[in-house]
Amino acid sequence: MRIGIVGGGQLGRMLAEAGAGFDARFTFLDPGEAPCAALHGDHLRAAWDDAAARERLIAVSDVITFEFENIDAEVVARLADERPAFPPAQALATARDRWAEKTLFRDLDIPLPPVAAIDSQADLDAAVGDIGLPAVLKTRTLGYDGKGQKMLREAGDVAGAFAELGGVPMVLEGFIDFDHEVSVIAVRGRDGEVRVWPLARNEHRQGMLHCSVPQPGHPQQARAEDYARRVMERLDYVGVMAFEFFVAGDGLLANEIAPRVHNSGHWSIEGAVTSQFENHLRAIAGLPLGDTARLVPCAMLNVIGTLPERDAVLAIPGTRWHDYGKAPRPGRKIGHVTVLAADEAQLAERIAAVEALLVNELG
Amino acid sequence: MRIGIVGGGQLGRMLAEAGAGFDARFTFLDPGEAPCAALHGDHLRAAWDDAAARERLIAVSDVITFEFENIDAEVVARLADERPAFPPAQALATARDRWAEKTLFRDLDIPLPPVAAIDSQADLDAAVGDIGLPAVLKTRTLGYDGKGQKMLREAGDVAGAFAELGGVPMVLEGFIDFDHEVSVIAVRGRDGEVRVWPLARNEHRQGMLHCSVPQPGHPQQARAEDYARRVMERLDYVGVMAFEFFVAGDGLLANEIAPRVHNSGHWSIEGAVTSQFENHLRAIAGLPLGDTARLVPCAMLNVIGTLPERDAVLAIPGTRWHDYGKAPRPGRKIGHVTVLAADEAQLAERIAAVEALLVNELG
Numbered sequence: 001m002r003i004g005i006v007g008g009g010q011l012g013r014m015l016a017e018a019g020a021g022f023d024a025r026f027t028f029l030d031p032g033e034a035p036c037a038a039l040h041g042d043h044l045r046a047a048w049d050d051a052a053a054r055e056r057l058i059a060v061s062d063v064i065t066f067e068f069e070n071i072d073a074e075v076v077a078r079l080a081d082e083r084p085a086f087p088p089a090q091a092l093a094t095a096r097d098r099w100a101e102k103t104l105f106r107d108l109d110i111p112l113p114p115v116a117a118i119d120s121q122a123d124l125d126a127a128v129g130d131i132g133l134p135a136v137l138k139t140r141t142l143g144y145d146g147k148g149q150k151m152l153r154e155a156g157d158v159a160g161a162f163a164e165l166g167g168v169p170m171v172l173e174g175f176i177d178f179d180h181e182v183s184v185i186a187v188r189g190r191d192g193e194v195r196v197w198p199l200a201r202n203e204h205r206q207g208m209l210h211c212s213v214p215q216p217g218h219p220q221q222a223r224a225e226d227y228a229r230r231v232m233e234r235l236d237y238v239g240v241m242a243f244e245f246f247v248a249g250d251g252l253l254a255n256e257i258a259p260r261v262h263n264s265g266h267w268s269i270e271g272a273v274t275s276q277f278e279n280h281l282r283a284i285a286g287l288p289l290g291d292t293a294r295l296v297p298c299a300m301l302n303v304i305g306t307l308p309e310r311d312a313v314l315a316i317p318g319t320r321w322h323d324y325g326k327a328p329r330p331g332r333k334i335g336h337v338t339v340l341a342a343d344e345a346q347l348a349e350r351i352a353a354v355e356a357l358l359v360n361e362l363g
Numbered sequence: 364m365r366i367g368i369v370g371g372g373q374l375g376r377m378l379a380e381a382g383a384g385f386d387a388r389f390t391f392l393d394p395g396e397a398p399c400a401a402l403h404g405d406h407l408r409a410a411w412d413d414a415a416a417r418e419r420l421i422a423v424s425d426v427i428t429f430e431f432e433n434i435d436a437e438v439v440a441r442l443a444d445e446r447p448a449f450p451p452a453q454a455l456a457t458a459r460d461r462w463a464e465k466t467l468f469r470d471l472d473i474p475l476p477p478v479a480a481i482d483s484q485a486d487l488d489a490a491v492g493d494i495g496l497p498a499v500l501k502t503r504t505l506g507y508d509g510k511g512q513k514m515l516r517e518a519g520d521v522a523g524a525f526a527e528l529g530g531v532p533m534v535l536e537g538f539i540d541f542d543h544e545v546s547v548i549a550v551r552g553r554d555g556e557v558r559v560w561p562l563a564r565n566e567h568r569q570g571m572l573h574c575s576v577p578q579p580g581h582p583q584q585a586r587a588e589d590y591a592r593r594v595m596e597r598l599d600y601v602g603v604m605a606f607e608f609f610v611a612g613d614g615l616l617a618n619e620i621a622p623r624v625h626n627s628g629h630w631s632i633e634g635a636v637t638s639q640f641e642n643h644l645r646a647i648a649g650l651p652l653g654d655t656a657r658l659v660p661c662a663m664l665n666v667i668g669t670l671p672e673r674d675a676v677l678a679i680p681g682t683r684w685h686d687y688g689k690a691p692r693p694g695r696k697i698g699h700v701t702v703l704a705a706d707e708a709q710l711a712e713r714i715a716a717v718e719a720l721l722v723n724e725l726g
């Protein structure tokens with residue numbers, strides 16, 4: 001099994017780790033000098049749209065996949081002409097454009113917070129009138145982890161905001177009252193079979209995911225699965241897809257989708273019968289999908305910016321260490337820690353013990 | 364963390380897979396053309412006693428370990444002169460010599476089946492008189508998986524047996540009545556801390572391990588741990604060590620030890636909080652040891668000679684596939700399947716389903 005991956009970050013790296021049992025061989029297309037996934041395969045260093053590198057990736061791959069979504073639709077289409085390539089181009093295109101994503105939710109009767117497309121300051125002024133403040137203005141494409149967005153709290157924040165974010169196409173998202181945020185990771189096989197992991201409850205800090213805790217038996221599980229299935233079927237999706245929802249009242253409001261393995265599913269490496277990474281590979285290779293049940297209470301905590309003292313983390317029972325081999329840098333995801341426990345109370349204690357060791361970037 | 368491994372088989376390969384989360388780099392010294400571990404690191408192709416390769420391994424390693432025990436004591440000693448090298452030379456030397464191993468058990472008051480050292484046909488004739496038949500004659504060194512041994516069932520099998528096995532130093536082992544065979548996998552850190560996984564019940568077929576099923580709460584757990592601790596402390600051991608015992612009456616009889624990660628511990632990759640491979644790395648690198656508890660009911664089944672139909676195995680819920688990337692050959696271990704389940708009854712069903720797919724070499 002020869003797998004070509006567009007992108008060479010930690011998601012590609014963990015895909016390759018999941019492929020070891022299949023004796024799979026990986027090639028990563030990535031413009032970086034030393035992308036961290038290259039530890040586990042061959043690195044084609046080239047720009048995303050480099051035609052020669054694309055041909056080389058095709059030549060060494062039986063199937064091609066993507067570890068991030070900001071790839072030109074044209075490049076995706078060319079790869080898919082030559083090899084099975086998943087997820088499909090329309091899924092990548094939808095996920096990289098916030099307005100296309102919101103439109104898809106609406107078309108599928110999936111509830112979502114108030115939103116408007118913004119193509120000018122006049123659009124923004126009108127939308128603020130409709131939606132109210134606070135609201136958040138986001139570029140339609142290329143935003144992630146709090147980048148490419150601006151919080152609008154009061155009237156003074158609105159003036160000039162369109163120009164400030166670059167005058168590109170944007171969306172304005174209204175704020176809603178919600179209880180907590182969850183994500184659901186789902187996988188769809190080439191034959192249309194869908195499997196869904198338990199919902200994970202997510203906690204963000206400074207705009208970045210801090211902690212994900214799977215919640216088997218969450219009252220919104222069935223609803224989240226239904227929404228995930230609608231989206232994946234509409235997009236004729238193959239592979240793992242992540243969905244972020246706000247839990248509000250007794251319902252869910254869709255926040256965003258990611259057409260790939262996702263940070264909030266990393267707990268599944270140790271904590272599920274089959275991880276998101278292994279099932280993504282099974283899906284794109286046309287193999288039977290694996291069981292997505294949680295094995296024991298567990299959680300994932302991100303390591304951002306600076307590694308905590310490794311040996312102190314390992315000394316906490318039930319911890320598993322994931323160092324992505326990336327240079328430390330403020331705001332950069334460089335690893336994660338999985339915490340396993342015998343019951344929920346022990347899990348909470350262990351999470352607190354790990355959190356006490358994580359380096360707080362704000363000092 | 365740069366780890367040098369003497370040997371490049373599947374044990375080395377799975378050690379490297381466990382090292383991914385530590386961003387560890389591996390170099391394998393192995394005389395083979397394409398040892399399967401080389402997928403995950405650099406391969407130094409050279410004879411075990413090649414001095415230049417040994418120096419190269421030292422140069423690229425912070426710590427050195429062994430994935431099999433049939434290494435000359437002299438080679439081990441030279442490596443250990445230059446780098447931390449685990450397990451220690453005396454442990455490797457003891458484990459590769461059946462008589463040294465049996466003598467160690469006796470010295471430590473660990474019960475074992477009747478045994479005698481055999482250095483001539485006259486020794487053999489006398490020992491058969493003492494121990495009786497049936498008995499099994501084994502070379503003191505270099506035997507494994509039923510090789511280098513001869514079953515003596517009746518008087519006619521005894522005559523000439525010493526010459527038949529090569530006239531090298533041997534042991535004669537008497538047969539005992541036993542209920543079943545278990546192995547215990549234990550790990551000892553540089554600081555002397557010992558952790559032990561649950562006993563696994565082993566089933567052999569045609570002289571090779573077929574299936575290992577961990578048995579938390581086995582009535583012999585405490586005794587096995589005591590024996591394992593005695594051996595590891597006497598040898599000043601660091602790393603993972605495996606112990607095979609016969610369960611006879613209400614006690615244990617020691618069969619053999621292996622100074623390394625072991626086939627009967629492969630279930631721990633998915634089935635334990637920390638696998639034998641990860642804890643071996645933690646031990647030799649001087650890191651805190653991880654929890655050895657079983658997560659859920661599980662089992663490991665060996666794939667010997669020929670791969671079964673992969674997709675049929677994957678379609679059985681709870682299975683995880685381990686293809687070592689080795690060429691199929693009769694009697695060769697080329698992979699294993701881990702089976703996870705919610706309870707013991709479901710586990711038994713799933714084991715039976717996998718067994719039905721394994722290719723029976725006897726046809």
